[in-house]
Amino acid sequence: MKSYNICVIKGDGIGPEIADEAIKVLDSVSAKFNFELNYEYYLMGGAAIDVFGEPLPDETLNGARKSDAVLFGAIGGEKWDNLPRHLRPESGLLKLRKSLNAYANLRPAMIYDELINASTLKAEVIKGVDILVVRELTGGLYFGQPREKLEDRAYNTMTYTVSEIERIAKIAFEAAMKRRKKVCMVDKANVLETSQLWREVTAKVAQNYPDVTLEYMYVDNAAMQLVRYPTGFDVILTENLFGDILSDEASMVCGSIGLLPSASMGGDVGIYEPIHGSAPDIAGQGIANPIAMILSAAMMLRYALGENEAANCIENAIKAVLKDGYRTKDIAKFDAVEICTTSEIGSIISDYIKKQ
Numbered sequence: 001m002k003s004y005n006i007c008v009i010k011g012d013g014i015g016p017e018i019a020d021e022a023i024k025v026l027d028s029v030s031a032k033f034n035f036e037l038n039y040e041y042y043l044m045g046g047a048a049i050d051v052f053g054e055p056l057p058d059e060t061l062n063g064a065r066k067s068d069a070v071l072f073g074a075i076g077g078e079k080w081d082n083l084p085r086h087l088r089p090e091s092g093l094l095k096l097r098k099s100l101n102a103y104a105n106l107r108p109a110m111i112y113d114e115l116i117n118a119s120t121l122k123a124e125v126i127k128g129v130d131i132l133v134v135r136e137l138t139g140g141l142y143f144g145q146p147r148e149k150l151e152d153r154a155y156n157t158m159t160y161t162v163s164e165i166e167r168i169a170k171i172a173f174e175a176a177m178k179r180r181k182k183v184c185m186v187d188k189a190n191v192l193e194t195s196q197l198w199r200e201v202t203a204k205v206a207q208n209y210p211d212v213t214l215e216y217m218y219v220d221n222a223a224m225q226l227v228r229y230p231t232g233f234d235v236i237l238t239e240n241l242f243g244d245i246l247s248d249e250a251s252m253v254c255g256s257i258g259l260l261p262s263a264s265m266g267g268d269v270g271i272y273e274p275i276h277g278s279a280p281d282i283a284g285q286g287i288a289n290p291i292a293m294i295l296s297a298a299m300m301l302r303y304a305l306g307e308n309e310a311a312n313c314i315e316n317a318i319k320a321v322l323k324d325g326y327r328t329k330d331i332a333k334f335d336a337v338e339i340c341t342t343s344e345i346g347s348i349i350s351d352y353i354k355k356q
């Protein structure tokens, strides 16, 4: 029997609640498709600060490095917000991404027909939305040096090299070749030199993909077009900060931030995590939507383990559960047959997998 080692980092806030549901679903699907998942659990973020005094202990990083994949919940919370920057939960996550060279963050945003009424946008605007945000994850403003907060001013540095842009652009074009063959590069080239470099490098990469249409869009316009005409987008290629913001916006086009998964790849080990944070405002209430986390587990099966059938099975079970009217609170509108807790919807998805 095939066997895989999964580094599980549940994190803070709703992280443990949604990670438990992803594991429940993974257990069903691995039993069905006859492979074994060995979970090793590690602390990170606030949970690690409380125990080890740092957000990414060596033990966790080493555990991630020797695994086949990292399944990640979410980190952060008010309790740790006033620590110095290098000790904050978010610094641990940035270090994990950098250390694993997870520079390519794929964030699919598609609307389930069953949830067409869960969005705050009109059904005719969002029907058929199927976007892939390809976000550069280990460069730009989040990592650039120098950076400092002084008494009377603060500064950050946005920096990108040609090779950093080239490798993420290739990922976007490769993805577009398997989709509708359109790449929209989002930047701020009318103001930023880094964006001008992105345009030059992306145009060169595009020459190797003559079947793909490349267009450029300023990020302010892209933010507006995403709610005006979201079906106009196929692959969005963009840098770290813009991708962070635009993918949250895309999530609401699809109904809830609790629906969008992600895969962060590039090095030997990838990180699979929902796009949302630790949602402290709803933690411990049993109302978090675990679907983004469960879909991230499906991406892990597909991209890290090559278990495509199992990944498809999870995605089909989620569609079937939504079709039958089961909803968590965030996506419950008039069409919900039953409003479920985090744990209930995880169990229902898991049962559908067993039945399929």
Ligand code: NAD
Binding pocket: 014, 073, 074, 075, 076, 077, 078, 090, 093, 256, 257, 258, 259, 273, 275, 276, 277, 278, 279, 280, 281, 282, 287, 288, 289, 290, 292, 330
């Ligand atoms: P957030 O994504 O945690 O929450 C934003 C809003 O979306 C909240 O109202 C929350 O209740 C809701 N929400 C998020 N996930 C949901 C889910 N699965 N189901 C239902 N509703 C959901 O963003 P925030 O409030 O800005 O940040 C909270 C903490 O998370 C901060 O400490 C932040 O730094 C951290 N954060 C972590 C990550 C990560 O771990 N990758 C990403 C973003 C933010």
